Amino acid sequence: MLTTILIWALALLPFLNAMPTTPLSQPALEKRCSNVLQNPSFESGVSPWLEMAFGSWASFGVFTQSAGGHDGRNFYWGQSNATAAVSTLSVSQSAVRIPSGTTVECSVWVASSRPGNVASTAVEVFLDGITCGSAAYLGTTGWVKVGGKITANGDSHTFTVVITSDTTGPQGSQIWIDDAVLGASC
Numbered sequence: 001m002l003t004t005i006l007i008w009a010l011a012l013l014p015f016l017n018a019m020p021t022t023p024l025s026q027p028a029l030e031k032r033c034s035n036v037l038q039n040p041s042f043e044s045g046v047s048p049w050l051e052m053a054f055g056s057w058a059s060f061g062v063f064t065q066s067a068g069g070h071d072g073r074n075f076y077w078g079q080s081n082a083t084a085a086v087s088t089l090s091v092s093q094s095a096v097r098i099p100s101g102t103t104v105e106c107s108v109w110v111a112s113s114r115p116g117n118v119a120s121t122a123v124e125v126f127l128d129g130i131t132c133g134s135a136a137y138l139g140t141t142g143w144v145k146v147g148g149k150i151t152a153n154g155d156s157h158t159f160t161v162v163i164t165s166d167t168t169g170p171q172g173s174q175i176w177i178d179d180a181v182l183g184a185s186c
């Protein structure tokens with residue numbers, strides 16, 4: 001009897017070994033986002049983003065708070081106190097590699113606060129100086145995604161987020177930037 005059970009067990013062993021331990025998934029069929037930006041969510045500070053500010057900004061840079069940004073704890077934040085002139089803030093990454101002819105997602109998440117909810121903070125995303133969508137005009141809003149799809153021309157690229165803040169009251173206007181994406185299948 002024991003021998004019979006043993007033979008049965010041995011006979012079943014190859015089948016038992018062949019049975020998968022987890023449900024079969026189909027990873028080969030899933031699209032994987034290949035974000036080629038470094039530090040796209042500002043979780044490791046500013047580097048390698050290049051910042052350029054024109055006009056009057058009381059503060060700008062990478063900040064953290066427990067509530068977090070759009071993704072993770074850190075985000076880029078700027079506060080304009082320009083009461084008399086338009087202010088511009090841009091963050092960019094250069095020498096980003098995408099094969100020429102590849103269509104990619106080119107976007108960023110932003111949130112905005114303006115006195116009176118006046119929609120005059122413009123946010124636009126560019127790849128090599130060409131817009132990835134169209135400018136979004138924001139007043140006081142939660143996180144919104146700006147940008148779109150674009151086809152890369154050449155292999156080395158510059159990704160730029162440009163914030164243009166119209167004149168504001170003494171309390172200033174604020175902009176949050178986070179979770180930038182440049183990549184295929186995103």
Ligand SMILES: [Ca+2]
Binds near residue numbers: 041070
């Ligand atoms: Ca983040």
